[in-house]
Amino acid sequence: MIQYPLVVVLLLLSALASSHIRCGAVAAAAAMDASYVAVVSTVLRGASTVIDVAIDGGGHLLYITSTGGIVYRLLSQSSSGASQTVASGFSYPTSITCDTVNNVTYVADTGYYRIRRIDLSNSNAVTTFAGGTAGYQDGTGTTARFLNLAGIVYHHSSGGVVYVADGNYIRKIIVANASVSILHRRKFVLTFA
Ligand SMILES: *[C@@H]1O[C@H](CO)[C@@H](O)[C@H](O)[C@H]1NC(C)=O
Ligand SMILES: *[C@@H]1O[C@H](CO)[C@@H](O)[C@H](O)[C@H]1NC(C)=O
Numbered sequence: 001m002i003q004y005p006l007v008v009v010l011l012l013l014s015a016l017a018s019s020h021i022r023c024g025a026v027a028a029a030a031a032m033d034a035s036y037v038a039v040v041s042t043v044l045r046g047a048s049t050v051i052d053v054a055i056d057g058g059g060h061l062l063y064i065t066s067t068g069g070i071v072y073r074l075l076s077q078s079s080s081g082a083s084q085t086v087a088s089g090f091s092y093p094t095s096i097t098c099d100t101v102n103n104v105t106y107v108a109d110t111g112y113y114r115i116r117r118i119d120l121s122n123s124n125a126v127t128t129f130a131g132g133t134a135g136y137q138d139g140t141g142t143t144a145r146f147l148n149l150a151g152i153v154y155h156h157s158s159g160g161v162v163y164v165a166d167g168n169y170i171r172k173i174i175v176a177n178a179s180v181s182i183l184h185r186r187k188f189v190l191t192f193a
Helices: 003-019 024-032
Strands: 052-053 063-066 071-074 083-087 095-099 105-110 114-119 124-131 150-155 163-167 169-174 177-187
Touching: 063 095, 083 114, 105 150, 114 150, 163 177
Parallel strands: 052 095, 095 150
Antiparallel strands: 052 063, 063 071, 071 083, 095 105, 105 114, 114 124, 150 163, 163 169, 169 177
C-alpha cells in the first residue's frame, strides 16, 4: 500500500512527459496496483516513421506516417501490418483524432496550416474543417489561421469540440460551426506578426 501513491505519481509524470498526453492512462493508473505488468507486442512494422494513431468508429487503428501525407487504416495486426489508404493529400500531418460516434476523423494537416475532416461513414470524404493560411487568427472555418499545428484531440462535450496545439497556443474549435478561438496563451509570449 505504501508504494501505491508512488506508482500513480510515476505514471502521471510519464504521461505528462509524453508528447501526446492520453488521459485514459492516468485514469487507468489509479486502478493499477504495483504488480501490474503491461504486455507489449508490435502490430505494425512499417517502412516510415509512424507519427500518430487513433481508433475509428469500427474499432480499427488509423495512423499517419512521416512520409506521403496519407491516413492509413490497419487491417490486420501482424508484423507485415496490411493497411489501406483512407485519405491522402495531406502535407506533413502531425496528429490524428477521431469522433467515434459520428465516425469522423480530424487531422492536423500541419504543412497546409489547416485541420482536415474525414467522414469515414461517407466514402472517406475529405473537407477542410478550419484554416488553410499561415498565422494566428481566430474565426470561423477557413477564415481562421494556424501556424504550428501539432497535437489534436476531439471531445464530445457541447456537441463536439476539437482542441489543437498550435505553437504557443491551444486553440479550441466548436464542431457545430467550426468556430476557432484561443483557449490558452503562454504569458511570456508578447506579440505575433
Ligand atoms: C465507421 O466507418 C468504418 C469504415 O467505413 C466502419 O467500418 C464502421 O462500422 C463505422 N462505424 C460507425 C460507428 O459508423
Ligand atoms: C459557435 O457556436 C457556439 C456554441 O453554440 C457559440 O457560442 C458561438 O458564438 C458560435 N460562433 C459563431 C462564430 O457562430
